[in-house]
Each structure stands twice: as C-alpha cells, then as structure tokens.
Amino acid sequence: MEQDLFAGIDIGGTSVKLAFLTRAGEMIKKWEIPTDRQDNGARIVDDITLSISKELPSESSLLGAGVGAPGFIEMETGFIYHAVNIGWRDYPLKDELEKALGVVVRIDNDANLAALGEKWKGAGDGTNEELFVTLGTGVGGGIITRGQILHGENGMGGEIGHITSIREGGAPCNCGKFGCLETVSSATGIVRLAKEKRTENQSSLLNQLEENELTTKAIFEAAEKGDTVARAVIKEAVEHLGYAIANLANALNPAKIIIGGGVSKAGDSLLVPLREVFNQYALERVAESAEIKQAHLGNDAGIYGAVWLAIQAQKEEITR
Template structure:
C-alpha cells in the first residue's frame, strides 16, 4: 500500500493541510481557521480532528498515513520539535511535536515555516532540485529559509535564516515585532510596503492615484499603480527593490547559493518585483556570486509549505 504524507502549514489566521503522495504530488488539500484563543492550546486538537474527518470522508484508514510534517512560525528546536517562541500564537517553549503526536497518534516532525517553504521549492518548485538554495518569503512578515548541500541550516538555536531581521536601516526605521528597528521585515513585507507608500505620500504633494484609496491600498495596488507609471508608486517599488536586493546580496555573499527564490504574497508581482531587485542584487553582490547565483519567483505559491512539510516527514519516516 502506498502511504500518504500529511503536510501542515500553520499560519496566524489559517492552517493549510494536505495529503501528499510519497513522490510529492498533492492528493487532497484543505484549510481550517487557526484558533489562537487560550494561547493556541486548541491548535493541535483541531489538526487531529480535521485529519480524522478528512480520512473518513476519503474512505481511508489512519494506517494510510506515514507521518506528519508541520511548519510553524518562529524558531524551532529541531531535536525536540518544540517551538521556542511564536509571538502571534502566544507560544513559548511549546512542545508542539509531542502534543501533535499524542493528539493524532502519528509520528510528527516540526520545522520553521519559512524553512519548509524553501524545502518545498527545492523538491517540487523553482529550486528544481538545487541543493544550495535560499528562499525569501514576503508575506505579512518576511521569512527566510536556507538550504546548504540539501540540508536545512537551523543554527545553534533554530534561528538561522531569519532574513527578515537583517537590519537595513541603522537609523530611524519602524519598530519590528522582534523589538528591533530597521529590519527588512518592516520594509519589504506586505505591511512594510504599504507603510513606505504612506510615508512617501506624506513627504510630498506629488499627485498619485494612491491618494484616491484614502489609505486603504494594498501592496498589490502599489505594484499595479507603478506598472501604470504612477511616480510615487514607482519610487516605492524602487525603494523596496533596493532594500531587498541589498539583503539578498548580503545573504548570497555569505552562502553563494545556486538560486534565491522569492515567494510569499508580494512575489505575485512577478517580474515587476524581480527585475529591479535583480539589478540591485548585481550591484551589491561579489563578482563570483553575481555570476553563479540567480534569482527566481517561487512557483508553488501557497502549497510550498505543505509540500516542504511532506518532504520533511518523508525524510524522517520513509525508507
């Protein structure tokens, strides 16, 4: 009997789940709301219940499942599967792997969500099997995952790859969730880009279609307006490209990966984002790095996390 893998991608608002074949094909995927009440204590129970219900619905028994891979926000202790801290869920030193295994009666393995997106892109996405890869995810925050020689780089305390917390502005800059100021996350996340645009609108009287939104525009609107030649939107896009290109070049100068994959909601801007980022990347990267490291937009979209989680489970529990 060919076994299935379960991939779980835990987000602050929704949790994505999928049954995935041993070879990385999605068999069935769905999502449930993330219940962050009572410091997230219902999360593992809800995951266990929905897996049981879905197996039932598909007429499968639990022995069809080889194991669960799960991505969670925040640094993970890879030896115990505990979460050191996930601020938006209210978790601190939370024994996620242990609780998930107890609730589901299945073996589980836990990793940081951005690391799993990187693994997903390596296995089935833009990474195309590259063994040295960096993934930068631009969503509500900025996540990073580093794969060197086919292995996730976790670091001594699970915090490797925190690309979103590279300091880009050494003076001024907005305060980040992490407590520092000037982090890449405050500049290149979806919320950061909107903040940059609001600041630009206050600094000048330059006409801009962004003013018609009365402050309720999104990062997508900014890219759309930039595409139409709106001067302020174009300047914001350029500033974002500078910050992201600089951070990516610094990361690449240290790691010299084969590919840097840009993912997350903001990456849907495609070449509108990638082209200017690449030109700054070339400006700031070391010659050998510039010649050997290339950049691409992620191809798996929202599925990267669950596919990476399945890869993790396959590696942990497979033959």
Template structure:
C-alpha cells in the same frame, strides 16, 4: 483495493490550519483547512488537527499515513520538535512533536513555517534540482529559509534563516515587530510597502498613488504595483526603495552561501518581474562578482501550497525511506 501510502503536511497559521495528503512523489492528493482555535493559548489545536485528519483519511479505506510534517510559527527546536515560542498562537516551550505523535500515532517532524515553505520550494518548486537554495517570503512580514547542501539551516537555537530581521538601515530605521529597527521586514513586507507608500504620498499629494489612497481610504501593495505599471512617479519611487534594500539583503545572503537560487515567495512576490527586475539590478550592484554571476533570483512557484508540500517533504526525508 491497492494500498496507498501517503504523507500528511500541516501548515499552522494564526487564522487557519492548512492540511494535505501528499504522495511520495510530492503531489497533493487532497487538501483542506480548519480554523485555528486560539482559545486557552492554543491547547485544543493539536487534538482538533488529529480529529480532522482521522475523519478525512476515513474517506480512503485503502490509504495509510506513514508520517507527518508540520510547519509552525516561531523558532523551533528541530531535534525535539518543541516550540520555543509562538506568540500568535499562545505557545511557549510547547512539545508539539510529541503531542502530535501521541494524537496521530505516526512519526512527526516539526519545523518553523518559513523553513517548511522553503523546503517545499526546494523539493518540488522553483528550487527542484538544486543543492543550495534561499527562500525569502514577502508577506505581512518577511520570513526566510536557507538550504545548504540539501539541508535546512537551523542554527544553534532554531533562529537560522530569520532573513526578515537582517538590518538594512542601521540608524533611523522604522521599528520592527521583533523589537529592533531598520529590518528588511519594515521595508519589503506588505505592511512595510504600505508605510513607505503613505510617506511618499505625503511628498507627492498629486500622484496616482495619492489619488488611489483618497478614493479607497487605504492603500495596498497591489495598488503600488498597479501605479508602477502606469509609471506613476510616487509608485516608482517607493518600488525603487523596496528593490534597493531587498537587493542589498539578497546580496548579503548571496555573499554568505552563494546558493544556486534566491527565491521570493509570499503575496508581494505575485508582482513577479515588476519586483524582480529592479531587485536583480541592485543585487548585481551589491553582490560579490562571482555571486552576482552565478546566483539567480526567481519567484517561488508553489504559492500557498509550499507549506504543506514542504512539511510532507520533510516527513518523507526523515521517515519515508
């Protein structure tokens, strides 16, 4: 049987761990998930990952894993692979790289989950073929990753690329989970969009958005974009505010490094051009002229696979050659 050399990509979330075998060309061979075991401050997570990997790779007798990459929430010391703190998991100063290498018996690279997803888009997604890429992920929160001259930017303490915590409302902004106020996360995340929608509903109680809220007892980011399609006044007002501050954030980042592309991922980005078109308008308004002309704004293409592909890509970059 022909020998196959694969990479292992791991994307650790608070609910599930996504895993995938990825070939050297960046294609997923097989992917699966296991529950994230948060008992005892996550002490069992690494051993359960290793057990699942060993059981699964056994289905391919001719396959060998040459290296693994893992994305984890929170700031990471990229050199040592230690997690400074992962609040949702329960880790603090946790030696993730060395423990995973001990369990799997292969070299491992560890990075922040948003960085890893960004690298996935850079390697095999919408950023393929670029040298400089910024990813902004719009999910429950807002994350990001910066790739300059084909290298992830980590910063002095692993906090490089924390784009969700760029302040866009210096005074009187909503409180953010990071402890500050006025971060872009409080506006352009799914939870931020819901907060803005509820505020607008109070101003426009006869709007379609308000009717949806009454009918369902709740409102989501998808509801907002559905209402925007129907040109609902409240929906359009909320989207304009989200687009304004997201465009401002993109302009700040664009002016800093002038990347080939700024790519938007995460659940909110599934709105596609309905979101991107107004964001581009504000980006052109706020960005330096040459940046506005040369940096394009696009949607990510890998979806939920970005993390495992990016993790495998980092492993290949470091250990595959």
C-alpha cells in the same frame, strides 16, 4: 488502490490547513479545520488527529506527518517554547502528535518549510543551495545549505527580515530594532513608504487611493503607469532588498534565490530591477551561479515542505 500517504499540516492562529501527499509529492486532498485556541490550544492535536483519520482514504496508510508551527520551536525535539497566536507554552507538539497519529512527525517554522517546499516541488528545481525570501506582512527567510535547512544555534537561522537596511534614522521594527529590511521591503514597509512619499507630491496617482486601497498591488500598478512616486517607493524597497540578498549571497553562494509572499506577485516588475541591484553588489562568480526566481507554490509551499521533511524522517526511521 492502497496508497502510502504523508500528511502536511500548517497550524495557524485561525485555521489548520491539512493535506495528504504521496511520496512523489502529488497532493491527493487538501482541507482545513478551525484552530481551537481555547484552554491554550489543548484540543488542537486531537482535532488534527480526528480530522486526519476521518479524511484518510480507505485502504490508504499514513506513513508520517510534517508540521508548520508558529512561535519559537526547538527543531530537534519539536518543542514549542511559546506560540502567542495559539496559546501553547512549553508544549511538546511533536511528541503529542506522534503519540496521537502513531507515525513519525517533523516540525519546523513556516518560512523554512516554504523554502523546502519550493526546493522540492516549486521554483527550486531540487537545488541544495537556496535562499528563500518571503515578502508579506513581514520579511521572512529560509536558507538551505547542502540540501537541509540552516537552523543555526537556536533556530534563528534565516531571520533575514531583521538585517539592518537603514543604519541611522530607520523606522522602528517589531523586533525592537530600527531600520530592519522588514521595515522597507515587506508589503507593510512598501505601503508605509508610499504613505510617506505621496504626501510630498500631490500629483501622484497614489493620492487618489483611500488608505485601505493603498496596497503593494496598487503601488506596482501606479508605477507601471509611470507614477514617479510609486516608482521611487519600489526603487527604494528593491534597492534595500537587492543589497541585502547580494551581501547574503556573497556568504551563502546560493544557486536559487526564490522570492515568495504577496509582494512577489508583482513578478518581473519586482524581479527585473531586483536582479539589477543584486548584480551590482554580488561578486561576479556569485551572481553568475545565482538564479532569482518567483516562488511557484504560493500558500501551499509550507505543506509541501512539511511533507518533504516527513518523508526524510520516515526514511531515517526505516534505515535505523
């Protein structure tokens, strides 16, 4: 059967994830190839192109591609200023891919694409007003207003991990500031808090864990068992996160607040107390219209979002 397909491409430092999706959002095939970082990533576009043409089902045509890329991206032109993990510097990724693939290409960053993916096929239920938060190594964010990503003036829109949560005496953040939300509510931040607090209470279950066993999963499990230290750690992380998203929600008035990333796997153990803190700080009408949900699509969210962008771009091409 002849089929119109779109490619979703997620470029990471070690591998490139690829998938074909239909216009309706059905994932037909998913695979990955290694990221060739030699010569400042000069061969990556060719590798992607070759792999796509090899994997494209016979009698199918490729209509567009969406790409998640790391680093500072100029969204409109798909120009990468600098991607440390890959080696690209002043690299016209969109132009190179469009030339090589012969179809329209759109590029955005991971958190923004995950926000779009969740809107389209995940927890967003097609909402036009979404705040997406990803709690992983860091805290990432993607904001959707009137159905489109909020990029802001120079692509920094949605950088909610660097909202200052602790105004004085906060831990240093990778961004150079102190006390960012990321330092307390990311997986890294939660583990850091646990390390600090378990030394203060030797009877805590957390002290039975080796350094490498002290994960957010283990901390949530200890909290379930009633461990007061684990509970205090989660309370602190949730308090800062709930406060930050409530303040944002007063400005953005989102319909869906979607929590993704590794920490979100805690499910209701995270979402129930988060909702409580959120309600405390959000305006009543804002709280009433905002649903806080766990992300549905996991690591595939970015691929879905990339394809959604590609579909929009292809529609625009046709009507132009």
